[in-house]
Amino acid sequence: MSAEARERTIDAAARWLQDxxxxxxxxxxxxxxxxxxxxxxxxxxxxxxxxxxxxxxPDASPLSIGDPTLVAQALGTMSVADMFDLVIGGGRIDTAFVGAAQIDRRGCLNSTVVGEYAHPKVRLPGSGGAAEILHGAKRVLVMSPLERRRFPEQVDFVSSRPRVSSELVVVTDRAVLARRPGEDELTLVELVAGETVEAVRAEVQWELRVASGLRTA
Amino acid sequence: MTKLMTMRDAVGEHVDDGASLYISGFTHLIGFAAAREIIRQGRRGLRLIRMTPDVVYDLMTAAGCAREVAFGYLGNPGLGSLHAIRRAIEAGDLDHVEYTHGSLIAALRAGGSDLPFAPVPAVAGTDLAEVNPRVRRVRSPFGGEDVPLVEPLRPDVAFVHVHRSDPQGNAQTWGGLGDLKEAGFAARRVVVTAEEIVSEDVIRSDPGRTVLPAFAVDAVVHAPYGAHPSFAQGLYGRDNRYYRRWAELSRDPRALEEHIGAEVHDLPDHEAYVARHGVRLRELSRVGSSPSEPVEYGSNRETAAVQD
Incomplete structure (x- = not known):
């Protein structure tokens, strides 16, 4: 992804966060x-x-999610178990960011393997906390380049699966796909200016639905 | 009774070949000094468990200590892969057991609480149960759907690095608490490694900061800078330069062997490691100051008196 495309993706993701x-x-x-x-x-x-x-x-951009700059002057620190059980599991997170190598039609994410699990073409880091985050958060934002290999009809491995009652938003450099609460598949909801529905569909390995109120950003 | 001993004796006494091992610390307070001593003593066949294996288990794997790694996230945070572990898995030299972060910490908590299992509803609908036989499903007796369960984890030994401990093992820490309490209570034997050894009076002055009581601890080791290149909040920062260097170095098995020779085998102990890295450690210790406001617990005698 070019620097410009990356900036655009970051800005688009920022717009989904509400005060x-x-x-x-x-x-x-x-x-x-x-x-x-x-x-x-x-x-x-x-x-x-x-x-x-x-x-x-934080003062500086942290390299890891546990950097000291995230703790000094914070409102609180808790154990990882409490974070997963009481905060994430308890449904206290409005919006969560997770990463994924593959995103499929249903909104399932793969961050574990490309190819077969036993003999993977690419071994990825695994779920980490993504399974719990997709289960607990009201809305999940995934930032990803819009590339055909990343959007299969079905992911090779389901590392994490969104709840039916939650919202999954995939922010890419060229368009935004979303699976709203209650829906069962991702829909094209926003195009970057200059992009077309056909061009976006060409980067997705299934017949991508288009929202009736498709926006242009 | 003091449980103070040297790192050499703690590893010698508590880590057997083939043991299952948990070195705690979620980014913060990772017990690297313990890992380096385990490597130095040439332990083999260890089953390593951590939410994030991190560089600490990449190092131990590169040094040939491991036969299995159990994890939730197999990466060098922010920097990509853990190359030594990847190579060992791909070569068929290292078994791996996949968890999620939530299911691994739940398994530890179940182990520490002596529960028969822990429910992990978040992995329902994922493929985790297909690849980890320690995850099973049952029908909820309270109605509703199938619930995934995880088998409890009881590591043979845990190393838990903290800010301070008394000689008995009453251990206190602050900042990110990570997995250290769960690891400490789940493991059959626990070695606390501490930046500072303090008197029991210091512990009693602030009981709210105690994460492990002495009765859960078998040995105490004084290990200042014992988390380097990880960090100790307020004492020294994370050595991101080391993590970045590792990301490059670990691509090359020969470079790794040299690195482990120079940083571990050529040094007699952790004190020698600290001396070798004195300049960098002092640099990392310039973390400025942001002390907490003291809190008041009240005196026992006077509190009791006013209540009557």
Whole structure:
């Protein structure tokens, strides 16, 4: 992805964050998106990290989700078990960021293997906390380049699966796909200016539905 | 009774070949000094368990200590792969047991609480149960759907690095608490490694910070900078430069062998490691100051008196 495409993706993700939300943030681009949202339109966004930090006000971009800068001056720290059971499992997260190598029609995510599990073409890091986050968060944001190999009809391995009652939003450099609460598959909801429905569909390995109120950003 | 001993004796006494091992720390307070001593003593066939194996288990795998790794997230945070573990898995030299973060911490908690199993509803609908035989399903007796369960984990030994401990093993820490309490209570034997050894009076001045009581601890080791290249909140920062260097170095088995020679085998103990890295460790210790406000617990005698 070009630097420009990456910036566009970060900005688009930032726009999905609303003020006063409790946001579970990962490192890298999700962190940047959350900070941009705080600076632009959501000053009261509360940042929560899987490592147990709540209400972090990091000074520098952390390399890991447990960096000291996420803890100093935070509102709270808790154990990872409490974070998973009481905060994530308990449904306290409004929006969470997770990463994925593959995203399928149903909104299932794969961050475990490309190919067969026993003899993978590519071994990826695994779920980490993604399974719990997709199960617990009200909305999940995935940032991904729009590339055909990343959008199969069915992922090779279901590392994490969104709940029917939650919302899954896939923010890419060229379009936004979303699976709203109660729906059973991803739908094209937003196009970057200059993109066409056909061009986006060509990057997805299934017949992509298009929302009736398709927006252009 | 003091449980203070050297790292050499703690590893010698508590880590057997073939043991299942948990070195705690979720990014914060990872017990690297313990790992380096285990490598130095040439332990083999270990079954390593951590939510994130991190560089600490990549190092132990590269050094030939491991036969199995159980994990939730197999990566070098923010930097891609753990190359030594990947190579060993691909070569068929290392078994791996896949969890999610939530199911691994639930398994530890179930182990520490002596539960028969722990429910892990978040893995329903994922493929985890297909690849991890320690995850099974039952029909909920309270109606509703099938619920995935995870088998409890009881590691043979855990190393838990903390800010401070008294000689008996009353261990206190602050900042990110990670998995250290769950690891400490789940393991059959527990070695606390501490940045500082303090008197029992210091522990009693702030009981709210105790994460492991002495009765859960078998040995105590004084290990200042014992988490490096991980960090100890307020004492020294994470050595991101080391993690980045590892990301490159670990691609090359020969470079790794040299690295392990220089950083582990050529040094007699952790004190020598600290001396070797004195300049960098002092640099990492310039973390500034942001002390907590003291809190008041009240005196026992006077509190009791006013209640009557």
């Amino acid at each position: 006063d939300e409790i946001v579970l943030v990962g490192v890298g681009d999700p962190s940047i998106a959350a900070w941009r949202a705080r600076a632009a339109h959501a000053p009261n966004l509360q940042l929560v990290y899987e490592s147990g930090a709540v209400g972090s006000i």
